[in-house]
Amino acid sequence: MLDTSKSLIQVLADPKGILKGVEVIVKRDDLIDPVVSGNKWRKLKYNIREAERRKNERILTFGGAYSNHLIATAKAAAMAGIRCIGIVRGEELDEFSNPTLSSCADFGMQLVFISRDEYRMRNDKMYLEQLHEAYENTFIIPEGGANYFGMIGCQEIWKEIQGMSFSRTYVAAGTGTTAAGLLSALPEGNHLHVVSALKGDFMPGEIRNHLHYAFFDEELTADLMKNCTIYDDSVWGGYGKLDDRLTGFVDFVMKEFDLPLDKVYTAKAFFRLLQHIEEGAIQPGEKVLFIHTGGLQGN
Structure with missing residues (x-):
């Protein structure tokens, strides 16, 4: 993989x-x-291994409408056999808005579209805690695999x-x-x-x-x-x-x-x-x- x-x-x-x-x-x-x-593949490799080590049910990450990171995560998660969620900047979008988002959905990624104001909180500790509560047993990967x-x-x-x-x-x-x-x-x-x-x-x-x-x-x-x-x-x-x-x-x-x-x-x-x-x-x-x-x- x-x-x-x-x-x-x-x-x-x-x-x-x-x-x-x-x-x-x-x-x-x-x-x-x-x-x-x-490099998206490289940045995902050990993130996915860590999620597997922790026996997480899914991974969750963030990206924009044309995000290379989102589609990389979607495909890598599909290959690993782990569910994934993509938090997408732009509440006006849907999975049919462009080929990138459509491909993410085709790979099995659950897309969640949020406002730009909410998206700005993606690195906020309290916001991340809320996501952990909403999606139990989830491994969160920062935007771009930046960890x-x-x-x-x-x-x-x-x-x-x-x-x-x-x-x-x-x-x-x-x-x-x-x-x-x-x-x-x-x-x-x-x-x-x-x-x-x-x-x-x-x-x-x-x-x-x-x-x-x-x-x-x-x-x-x-x-x-x-x-x-x-x-x-x-x-x-x-x-x-x-x-x-x-x-x-x-x-x-x-x-x-x-x-x-x-x-x-x-x-x-x-x-x-x-x-x-x-x-x-x-x-x-x-x-x-x-x-x-x-x-x-x-x-």
Whole structure:
């Protein structure tokens, strides 16, 4: 279950010299599953195992109308033979509103549609207690799989590329869970570049919180944070902000490198990587890893 063997390594061919002598290697987590691609699988793996260990009857999680996390949870739960509930932002929606929600329902997920005001309470302790009372013996997974179990699942990316060394690694971020998992086991000599898909300066705090919860060691957390650079200036205008420029960039990358990207996360991270190459911040001869976290579903 949750097999990641299809996550291949792609060395980007560069006949036009766009990469200026930099060797870019892509970890293709988008290939893990034809329906649900990317780090969502990794973040669910140990969450589902924990629910099974606790003998929970069901899992419950949260997401928006086009959530990659929701559909990943729905399929993973079906594979594991455990019931699941999806709390969806938008009381005006139903399971027929779009293909993502319809697929969630087809996989057996019970969809519960709530107002945006109520959805904002999804991390509130009292609200979560109410959900536990309403749905007994339920394991609750935060939106995006953003917890300790999600973080340790993302550590396993390094195991799949043992024997390869990189000076830098680039990854997109939404909740910071994948970035924290990568940072917690970052190989020596590697520096993690985290490109936030959202506006605001909250991402360092999110990553730090994940690490601190995992290790309960402030000094170790501080040392780990020195090994990453976080970009939260949101070149493209913020989460879900799309324009013709971004669409053109996605088409350009597909044409030049045969690499499909989603517009919300990975395109923005890959743009930053190419920008650093163009500016000379990455030297010719360096070997750089780009982690494709998926996100193509519903793109």
